[in-house]
Amino acid sequence: MKLEVIVLPVADVDRAKAFYADRLGFRLDADFTVDQGYRVVQVTPPGSACSIIFGTGVTAAEPGSVDGLHLIVTDIEHAVADLAERGVAVDGPFRDATGVFHHVGTTARLAGVHPERRSYGSFAAFEDPDGNSWFLQEITQRAPGR
Numbered sequence: 585m586k587l588e589v590i591v592l593p594v595a596d597v598d599r600a601k602a603f604y605a606d607r608l609g610f611r612l613d614a615d616f617t618v619d620q621g622y623r624v625v626q627v628t629p630p631g632s633a634c635s636i637i638f639g640t641g642v643t644a645a646e647p648g649s650v651d652g653l654h655l656i657v658t659d660i661e662h663a664v665a666d667l668a669e670r671g672v673a674v675d676g677p678f679r680d681a682t683g684v685f686h687h688v689g690t691t692a693r694l695a696g697v698h699p700e701r702r703s704y705g706s707f708a709a710f711e712d713p714d715g716n717s718w719f720l721q722e723i724t725q726r727a728p729g730r
Contacts, residue, residue, distance in 0.1 A: 589626070590653065592638040593645035594714045600638050601625050603713050607670050610636070629655055648715030660697055660706045660722035667710060667720075676708025676720070686719065697722070 594600040605612040610627040613635060617623045622641040628634075632655075657663040660677045667674045679699075681692040686707050698705030706722040 587634050589635050589637050590650075591643045591645075592636050592650055592712075592716055593643050593647045594638045594712070594716075595647035596713070597623055597625060597639055599713050601627070604636065604638075607672065608667075609670070648712075650716040652717060652719060654719045654721050656723050657720050658722065658724055660708055660720060663720050663722075664708045667708075672710050674708050674710045674720075677706050677722075678709075679705055679707065703727075 604610045604627045610629050613626040613628055615625045623639040624637060624642055625639050626635050626637045664674050664677055677697045678693045678695055680686045681694055683705060703723045703725045708720040711717050
């Protein structure tokens with residue numbers, strides 16, 4: 585099995601499209617308006633095999649209710665700088681005090697990258713205009729089997 589699509593709840597489809605396709609530079613794959621109550625927009629992050637769909641009539645979830653989606657990067661500091669240049673407010677880079685995985689919210693966050701720059705150990709966070717939350721996670725060497 586492969587994860588193909590994540591459905592993201594948004595309040596304003598055009599605003600979300602501008603954020604993901606224009607500001608973040610995600611590839612715009614589709615924008616289909618079938619009728620006033622049904623519109624499907626699909627975008628794909630650069631280098632990703634998994635796409636994101638949002639629109640009208642595609643989910644009953646509340647806009648902004650998705651928490652903790654991860655985008656993988658090979659250089660967290662470069663990715664944070666790139667998002668900031670695109671006008672996105674980014675928290676980080678940071679690492680978790682346990683060194684395992686980030687906690688919910690900002691609990692146990694320590695400023696800066698993992699001191700040994702260990703794969704899976706450095707993060708940054710941002711939100712889309714609806715409040716759906718995203719993390720960047722630095723992975724330079726994948727764990728075996730991944």
